[in-house]
Amino acid sequence: MLSEERRMEIFRYLKRKSSATTEELINHFEVSGSTVRRDLEELARKKLITRTHNGAVVNAPNVETGFLMNYNSMLEEKKIVAKKSLSFINNGDFIALSGGSTCYMLATEICNSELVGLSILTNSINHVMLLLQSDRDFEIILAGGIPRKGTYECVGEMPIQIIRRFNIDKYFMGVDGISMEGGISFNNIGESEVSREIFKRSRQIFAIADHSKFSITRHSKVCELSELDAIITDESNELFREKYQKYGINIV
């Protein structure tokens, strides 16, 4: 195992368990204490964890930082969600993608798929760059406007005006929070406004999110859970599934 890989794994391990002792990591990764300590030191330097005397604790993830970094603990989960989402897309569909790394993953999957005749609308510059750089021949529409630093999503009235021109078959919406009370919610007003407009113009709406987004309420609400056609996620968490399905919400 590469040292960098091991550091990533250690971080994931910590993220899953919230914290761990050095002893535990020594046994689990079968390396010496020196190595574990050096790795923890490195992760702490990157502000991903905080060292304690006999181990380490993960830092609260900063929601706005890191679009898709190597240390993103949900990378694998996002990939699963993206693959699942892909199966809902048919040849010739007119789809919309929200911003965010889960939808970016979906864009990657679309590029690697056999789908043809797709039209793809998005306000995310990232996604457009990816789609353009692929050798695939999709019809791409970039709902431009004021691009946000960090997330590379265009917000404001301009993208909304562009979105109004279209009738969308399926909207794949990467979200920041999913909860019974708060519905689908975002961290940013601008992004939620754009999202709401796409929502209005779409025949089918799929919220896509890894399990870490569940039971989280962010400040900008887009819609109720009951307004979704399905929530596509990675986990067959029976607790969530039961709870949501009781309210007639389709979880895939």
Added chain:
Amino acid sequence: MLSEERRMEIFRYLKRKSSATTEELINHFEVSGSTVRRDLEELARKKLITRTHNGAVVNAPNVETGFLMNYNSMLEEKKIVAKKSLSFINNGDFIALSGGSTCYMLATEICNSELVGLSILTNSINHVMLLLQSDRDFEIILAGGIPRKGTYECVGEMPIQIIRRFNIDKYFMGVDGISMEGGISFNNIGESEVSREIFKRSRQIFAIADHSKFSITRHSKVCELSELDAIITDESNELFREKYQKYGINIV
């Protein structure tokens, strides 16, 4: 196998497996360690992977990766033109940039300048990415629409609608052809249409082009030379200068 081809293969291999040791790559591609290391070095330079002591890890796909603009010819000339153009921009200006590598150079210069309070309108995704990734705080407006493969410029009616909302101080227009008969011309209808709209909405218009663009007529005309405020170029070619100035055209 060509070296560039092998590098791409190595990258694909790494993408599939997320990471690999140098040893592994040596065996798989049947080349020496030196070669593998040089290739990895190159891939790391392009920000596609991260080197580790005994191998490499792919970078999570993010915006910075992959976008490699081809600054083929006239690099130095374009830089000169960009630097000259920069001197026409004042703090607080609302400027527009056309697509193309000369304007991309200008965007680079703007990022490195001391200018403050700029608003920058463009239909080029490239330029927006560059400006967003800098640590500068400009107001950026991306006139989105249908992005063209290869040039990353948005064309069609949508960017035009966005452009109509603004009153622009200065338009820096990278052009494909400059000639007495053909005026300012472009290779692409879509791009020239967008350009014409910016032209109409701008108080001052600067055509920017290295000397290779002179005496060339492309199929899509944007405006007459007499409608320009100045042509900014690299060469003090007395022949051009005299010829153009005789017709009252300002060449800088």
Added chain:
DNA sequence: TCAAAAATAATCATAAAAAATCAATAAAAA
């Protein structure tokens, strides 16, 4: 508060890998 225990930090040796250098070869240009 102090001392024992435990963990960390610092130091060092070693093995492995990478970088630098150089010569041979292949490809491209004159």
Added chain:
DNA sequence: TTTTTATTGATTTTTTATGATTATTTTTGA
């Protein structure tokens, strides 16, 4: 063709990662 340039692999020097050892610091409990 010859000359130049780029690529490659072998050789060496340097750097890095690791675990063992020792010193220092922190924790804990009497």
